[in-house]
Amino acid sequence: MRTSSASYRNVGRLAAVLAVGACMSSAATTGGSNRSETPAAMAGRTDAAGQQRAPVASDRRAQVLRGRALTIEHACNGCHGGADPAAAGYLAGARGPQDDFLIGPCATTPGATPCFKTRPRNLTPDNITGLGRFSERQIFNALRFGLRPGETPDVEITSTVPGQGNFPAHPKYLAPPMPWPSWRHMPDQQLWDIAAYLKYGVKPVRNKVADSEGPPDFWASAYTPDKIGAYPAPPFPTANEKEPE
DSSP: OTTTTHHHHHHHHHHHHHHHTTTTSOOOOOOOOOOOOOHHHHHTOBOTTSOBOOOOHHHHHHHHHHHHHHHHHTTTHHHHSOSSTTSTTTTOOOOSGGGOEEESGGGTSTTOSSOEEEOOOOOSOOTTTSSTTSOHHHHHHHHHHOBOGGGSOSOOOOOSSTTSTTOOSSOOBOOTTOOHHHHTTSOHHHHHHHHHHHHHSSOOOOOOOOOOSSOTTTTGGGSSHHHHOOSSOOOSSOTTOOOOO
């Protein structure tokens, strides 16, 4: 795990350096909105009485396999552990100081300040140390909005403005280098598939990862539209794009 993930870790550190300069001010006020459906609602299946029924086992397996492919393609294991799904420590999170990410100037200049350590979380469905205690909705909200599942209720969020549409008034964001600002543009179905895979397609591993450093709202000021772009993305074509001929 340590060797195979080195390139991902270096990229993550460099990206985090770019964000740290804005990380010490007020909470973000991101614009835009999103209405997402639960996996059962998106399935659109009803029983004879017209009532929504839960997905059958074959539906769940298909969803888990889609989520597995996305998790592998997006190199989640590059930070969260394991060279591949068959490797030890797969998605079980940081195992020691060697897995820490240095955030700030210290990522490239030893001893420089400010300097914070962030640690990849345990993504397996262990109820104590992993994602097992969180719902699919909470995992979805983490991927879509960057909200830490342990501090965000199991609710549908319909806005990205703090205090509106169930978006927390004082959001607690995932720490860098988690690339949720890019992942948030993925289709709802893909994010639900990933959530299902992490909940139902991975064996739980008991691995307690130490908390990342920084005050609870440390990253809030870095996640504003001028720094990470708007959600949803502006319609095509923008001033920098053109219609194909």
